Amino acid sequence: METNIFQMTTGERDEKEFLLREADAIRRSPSIYWLPLGLKYLKECRGSFFLSCITLMWAYNSYFVPALVLIPMHREQQIGAWVIWVFMSLSLATIVCLLRSCLSNPGYIPFHNRPTTLDQMNWSHCKKCLIQRPLKSHHCSRCQRCVRRMDHHCPWINNCVGEDNQWTFVLLLLYGFLLSSTALLINVLHFYYFNPCSTCDTALFRFRYERSLMYGCFVTGCMLEFFCFTQLFTQIYNISRDKTTVESLIYAGKPPYERPPNTKRPMDSFRDVFGRGHILLWFNPFRSRLGRNIIVYSEVA
Structure with a gap:
């Protein structure tokens, strides 16, 4: 039963009024810009800067590696057309996963709805949004929203x-790692194995500064490969243990007996993330997530 505000002490009333004002400010926060088709974009300077950096690194490698190496080497019959198709397919899969991870709704919990009786068992209460939320949900201070099964921001x-x-984030890491590894391999072959291009027009900017541009591809490729590999390893490890990154940080310093037990098999945990479809469908970045858990909400009376 809700406590009557007139029965509270002055400190309790002030605290409750502060929480109500904070929750109202969060609900009115303009930080999320909603786009058509259910897409959204977070209006945050730091995140926009990092997203721009990662997009530029993808664009740099996706343009200069084919323009400087793959297409000229194919024209001189040093490589087959399938090499170009593999590289461009990895590039396309990477940018699709990046856009879907960036613009999709990660699982925001509605403000003005509440769960049905069957769904609210063992749910927690957010002191920021003042809403009920499922297990493994957390409040993101940057999005100003509670997110279902929040892994991290x-x-x-x-x-x-x-x-x-x-699932799209994990695919982004996977295809980003494969793309950067392929770009690094092509860099090595370009400098130490392929014959110099005899038909390239050195008057063009990209061929005049070819070595410097390929060094740039090597540096950005190393950065992307390191980032994607470390994050991919962390994601696979946490998913196999049915843990999120937030939970791993919370329980990192606690003894084993204070940590929640892992009751799921690793494959079941992966199916919770990727869906219930065939395992080969998990690698398709164009699909919809299949068989996700559905939470039923009802309007607040």
């Missing part, structure tokens, strides 16, 4: 990683 995609977009 990633500035590189300018979005939270939650229940509805974690």
Whole structure:
């Protein structure tokens, strides 16, 4: 039963009024810009900067590696066309996963709805939003929203990683790692294996400064490969243990007996993230997430 505000002490009334004002400010926060088709963009300077950096690195490698190496080497019959198709397919899959991870709803919990009786068992209460939320949900201070199964807020995609977009984030790391590894391999072959291009017009900017541009591809490729590999390893490890990054940080300093037990098999945890479809469908960045858990809400009376 809700406590009558006139029965509270002055300190309790002030605290409750402060929480109500804070929750109202959060609900009116203009930080999220909603786009058509259910997409959204977080208006945050730091995240927008990091997202721009990662997008520029992708664009740099996706343009200069084919323009300086793959297409000239194919024209001189040093490589097959399938190499170009593989590289461009990885590039396309990477940018699709990046856009879907950045613009999709990670699993925001509605403000003005409440769960049905069957869904609210063992739910927690957010002291920021003043709403009920499922287990593993957390409040993101940058999005100013509670997110279902929140893993972490990633500035590189300018979005939270939650229940509805974690699978695209993992695919982004996977395809980003494969793309950067392929770019690094092509760099090595370009400098130490392929014959110099005899038909390239050195009057063009990209061929005049070819070595410097390829060094740039090597540096950005190393950065992307390191970031994607470390994050991908962390994601796979946490998912296999049915843990989120937030939970891993919370329980990192606690003894084992104070940590929640892991009752799921690793494959079941992966199916919770990627969906219930065939495992080969998990690698398709164009699909919809299949068989996700549905939470039923009802209007607040």
